[in-house]
Ligand SMILES: [Fe+2]
């Protein structure tokens with residue numbers, strides 16, 4: 624199942640949304656990595672994924688701000704006419720940077736999403752109803768002989784979020800869940816120091832899913848029981864480098880968030896201080 628991952632993803636500083644070179648994680652799955660700068664806090668991965676097969680599946684469509692690099696990378700992996708499916712985990716801008724463009728340029732691609740997501744999409748772009756395929760958490764779809772089970776991940780920032788588990792490759796595509804703020808890009812979550820990974824995940828989750836901080840810990844543990852039982856060998860989060868053999872550790876890291884202090888963003892005094900520095 625395992626594949627040798629690259630050691631360096633980019634040696635450039637991340638000063639704007641940046642698409643990096645794709646790489647395989649094995650089992651016919653390629654990561655299309657991108658990074659977003661988070662001033663004063665580090666960088667946030669913003670991955671999309673391509674699942675090979677007779678009917679290629681793109682999972683999310685790159686972040687806004689890195690459209691050119693994302694589209695160039697995707698075009699090297701698959702002919703757009705051949706792209707059969709786009710699985711949109713949710714409608715945040717870091718997941719749908721090239722969605723409208725792809726619906727135009729990949730005319731055979733159907734959009735796997737939810738009723739609620741379509742309602743939200745319809746406020747900003749045309750949604751071709753005859754190209755939709757709706758899934759709800761708890762239901763499954765079989766594509767390329769892979770059984771893809773839709774599920775609600777243990778943390779999320781949009782109610783339509785639909786992650787999925789690929790039973791064929793033992794891979795959890797977890798959407799925003801299990802993300803981490805990092806000090807620098809990395810190709811493999813296993814390369815990140817254990818403490819940095821735990822802290823980066825706790826911080827990101829508190830920002831992305833603040834409701835989890837006031838969730839009861841026992842309730843959280845009960846909620847992730849089913850996820851633990853899947854025994855996913857690989858987690859592909861939108862916001863974490865690929866994680867192989869780390870699933871229990873990732874769940875344990877997330878379990879630090881219930882009962883913790885919610886993150887609070889910089890206030891207006893901080894903004895005035897920043898503006899002073901910029902204009903000095
Ligand atoms: Fe999100």
Ligand SMILES: [Fe+2]
Nearest residue numbers: 715717799861
């Ligand atoms: Fe996201």
